[in-house]
Amino acid sequence: MTRPRLSLRTKMLIAALPVIVVLTLATTMLINRRHAAAMASESARNQAETASLYADLAAEPFWKLDRTALGILSRRMLELTGVDEVEVLDERDRSFLAVRRPQRPGAAGGTVLTRDLVYASPVTPSKRIGRIRITFDAEDAARDSWSSIAWEFGLVMFTMLAMLLLAAVLYQRLIWRPLEHLLRAIRASESGDRYVQVELQRSDEIGEIIAAYNSMQRHLAAHTQRLTQIYNQTPGLLFSIDAAGRFVSVSDYLCGYLGHGREALVGSELLRLAPSTDPEVAQRLRQAFIDGSPANAVPLTIRRGDGSSIHVLLNSFVETAGDGTVADSICVMSDITKQIEDQALISKQANFDLITGLPNRYMLLDGLRSALAAADRDGSRVAVVFLDLDRFKSVNDTLGHRAGDQLLLEVSQRFKERLRLPDTIGRFGGDEFVVVLSRARSLGDVEAVCQRLLDSLALPVEIENQSLFVSASLGVAMFPDDGREADALLSCADTAMYRAKRNGRNTMCFFKASMNVELKQRMETERRLRDAVHRGLFTLHYQPIVELAGERVVGYEALVRMIDPDKGTVISPAEFITVAEEIGVISEIGAWVLEQAVDRLASWPVAAGGPSYIAVNVSPRQLERPGFVDKVRSLVQARGIDPERLVLEITESCVVDDVSNSLAMLHALRGLGCRLALDDFGTGYSSLSMLRQLPVQTLKIDRSFIAAVPHQSAACELVQAVLALAQALNLDVVAEGIEEVAQADFMRTHGGHCCGQGYLFGRPAELPLRRDEQVPAD
Numbered sequence: 001m002t003r004p005r006l007s008l009r010t011k012m013l014i015a016a017l018p019v020i021v022v023l024t025l026a027t028t029m030l031i032n033r034r035h036a037a038a039m040a041s042e043s044a045r046n047q048a049e050t051a052s053l054y055a056d057l058a059a060e061p062f063w064k065l066d067r068t069a070l071g072i073l074s075r076r077m078l079e080l081t082g083v084d085e086v087e088v089l090d091e092r093d094r095s096f097l098a099v100r101r102p103q104r105p106g107a108a109g110g111t112v113l114t115r116d117l118v119y120a121s122p123v124t125p126s127k128r129i130g131r132i133r134i135t136f137d138a139e140d141a142a143r144d145s146w147s148s149i150a151w152e153f154g155l156v157m158f159t160m161l162a163m164l165l166l167a168a169v170l171y172q173r174l175i176w177r178p179l180e181h182l183l184r185a186i187r188a189s190e191s192g193d194r195y196v197q198v199e200l201q202r203s204d205e206i207g208e209i210i211a212a213y214n215s216m217q218r219h220l221a222a223h224t225q226r227l228t229q230i231y232n233q234t235p236g237l238l239f240s241i242d243a244a245g246r247f248v249s250v251s252d253y254l255c256g257y258l259g260h261g262r263e264a265l266v267g268s269e270l271l272r273l274a275p276s277t278d279p280e281v282a283q284r285l286r287q288a289f290i291d292g293s294p295a296n297a298v299p300l301t302i303r304r305g306d307g308s309s310i311h312v313l314l315n316s317f318v319e320t321a322g323d324g325t326v327a328d329s330i331c332v333m334s335d336i337t338k339q340i341e342d343q344a345l346i347s348k349q350a351n352f353d354l355i356t357g358l359p360n361r362y363m364l365l366d367g368l369r370s371a372l373a374a375a376d377r378d379g380s381r382v383a384v385v386f387l388d389l390d391r392f393k394s395v396n397d398t399l400g401h402r403a404g405d406q407l408l409l410e411v412s413q414r415f416k417e418r419l420r421l422p423d424t425i426g427r428f429g430g431d432e433f434v435v436v437l438s439r440a441r442s443l444g445d446v447e448a449v450c451q452r453l454l455d456s457l458a459l460p461v462e463i464e465n466q467s468l469f470v471s472a473s474l475g476v477a478m479f480p481d482d483g484r485e486a487d488a489l490l491s492c493a494d495t496a497m498y499r500a501k502r503n504g505r506n507t508m509c510f511f512k513a514s515m516n517v518e519l520k521q522r523m524e525t526e527r528r529l530r531d532a533v534h535r536g537l538f539t540l541h542y543q544p545i546v547e548l549a550g551e552r553v554v555g556y557e558a559l560v561r562m563i564d565p566d567k568g569t570v571i572s573p574a575e576f577i578t579v580a581e582e583i584g585v586i587s588e589i590g591a592w593v594l595e596q597a598v599d600r601l602a603s604w605p606v607a608a609g610g611p612s613y614i615a616v617n618v619s620p621r622q623l624e625r626p627g628f629v630d631k632v633r634s635l636v637q638a639r640g641i642d643p644e645r646l647v648l649e650i651t652e653s654c655v656v657d658d659v660s661n662s663l664a665m666l667h668a669l670r671g672l673g674c675r676l677a678l679d680d681f682g683t684g685y686s687s688l689s690m691l692r693q694l695p696v697q698t699l700k701i702d703r704s705f706i707a708a709v710p711h712q713s714a715a716c717e718l719v720q721a722v723l724a725l726a727q728a729l730n731l732d733v734v735a736e737g738i739e740e741v742a743q744a745d746f747m748r749t750h751g752g753h754c755c756g757q758g759y760l761f762g763r764p765a766e767l768p769l770r771r772d773e774q775v776p777a778d
Helices: 008-063 067-081 138-188 205-233 252-258 279-291 337-351 361-378 392-399 401-417 443-455 486-502 513-535 577-583 586-603 620-624 628-639 659-672 688-693 713-728 741-751
Strands: 083-090 095-100 112-119 127-136 237-241 247-250 295-303 309-320 326-335 382-389 424-429 432-437 461-463 466-468 472-479 508-510 538-547 552-563 613-617 646-650 675-681 698-701 732-736 755-757
Touching: 008 067, 008 083, 008 112, 008 127, 067 083, 067 095, 205 252, 237 252, 237 309, 279 295, 279 309, 295 326, 309 337, 337 361, 361 382, 361 424, 361 432, 361 486, 382 443, 382 486, 392 401, 401 424, 401 432, 401 461, 432 443, 443 472, 443 508, 472 486, 486 508, 486 513, 513 552, 513 577, 538 586, 552 586, 577 586, 586 613, 586 620, 586 628, 586 646, 613 675, 620 659, 628 646, 628 659, 659 675, 698 713, 713 732, 713 741, 732 741
Parallel strands: 472 508, 552 613, 613 646, 646 675, 675 698, 698 732, 732 755
Antiparallel strands: 083 095, 083 127, 112 127, 237 247, 237 326, 295 309, 309 326, 382 432, 382 472, 424 432, 461 466, 538 552, 538 755
């Protein structure tokens, strides 16, 4: 084999090597000179730092005239820093200590640095006490500098030799051997392939060009192969279509993704895989293949080999032949099934309740408006039923929200089963549902549907191995009688629903125009109540409680009154307490009443003729609040009163909604020493077993039973039974609402030492603020 001659570029590179070596040596010398100067400067700086450091270290032993310590420190200096001489001078420049290194032959003096010795202590200011003089060896620095230069010069020379050797090796491997292999490959290659190789033996730059050309041919072949692999393996639905809309080529990935073999696809029509395509879309797509025009984001539903379907978007562009004519259309499809499912899920979450699956508030309102528009066109009637579960909160509080959600799901399914096909139901929020009864022919039909809804809750609901009995209150508003707009009808139905709750729950109520008046009155009461709470417009009246046997006043019940913010008149609690409980301000009012009553107790000691006790009504909302027991404890302790003088009156509803928590709270209050009274006994729904669990000391018989005594025998027997029950349980009794002497005599005869309360003994009034004022007894 003929050795190829060197190219002109290679020859110029070899000729330039001596010049490069000379320039490198000159540059190295210049760098070394600068480096030597830098080393000298660094040496001077190190010497200055050494002198300063030694001056700081020597100050304290010199102050103490510790010659031994100074000697040790000076000898350490000679050993570690290359110092020739260290001399310590006092403040008059007299030598105190001098240490010298043995002189070497030919050694000459070097740099001499002098530093002041300054001493400072925690109690004395800084003071100059002497000087230190240090002589450095000049030859050491010079030797270090020249040895560094010599070492660097040797390193540069070694590097140059290594570079020359590396250049020779690189020439052998990177120039000569590749040319040898390339020329051998050219002679060994064969013609007839798709990408033809050129066979030409040349030993100059032309030979390199030929080699580059042949290499390019091989790269083109490899590139084509890679493109084919990418086409087949790319995770995209790639294929080509002819003018008739038939598959010309398909990628392996598309075949696997669709579950169809290549033989089944090639030659078949694309639209056969999308039989549900809209005819107009299909015709437009066929025309695009014929004209060679691009198709952008065409939605198709493709049937896969296993029978399932996917949603895709098809995009195509035209492939032209060498003469510019239209050949095939290159297509790519994107699977958008997940996006469509996600959009459907988002739409469901936006329009349907996640717990019950019913339409939510927004979708329900849209459906109601559509139903009202249709009814307005054909003159039919629509009933809007507002439905609220009774005491649903107790389920969440006792069993948890998970059980509450299960209850809502079960109840919603029962409601759906009782409705007609055109009727709709949706969850309005919380435990509220709205039913839209389209084409309601008569009030009787609406009432029948509502009764079916109520009857669906007759059987208990099994939740977490517990049988829950639930009921509902329904309010009904009719279109167009009660309103023509969706919001107005919902408001009317809501008002009727609250009337149904006041009527005893588990019932229905149709809206009447008079309810609007009551609603406005309630809203006005709510406004005045909030204003009164904000401005503190409340006062306390006290009604005496009398021991019937001796007609002696033993206590007072604190009764709150609201001052009308507009008129300044006093408003009875019967007009605002219920509203206060519903809007959630009863706790604030109750806290104020409790503080005022305790203050009054503290200002009227028993020995000064004050009441033995004061009774305060406690709302269920107050017992639900954490910290209520701590509040009572702090009030009693801060005012310094006997807790037995504070009677807290509760109703049976305080315990029924949350038995365990309420009982724990009542026992804690009793543990403070406060007495507990069960108010309005006989009007609630607690059992005798519950009465045995309550830590109460007093029963208050409701005024509705006392009013019929002694004229009605049934009432007399009932009161006597309550008295017997109280005696058996060792409970005190207070009869409320005594207004006649006959009622007091009856209670005195049958009740023994019971107490009475009513207009016969005194109306509620404000107690005096000072002890010297007379306490009203009647």
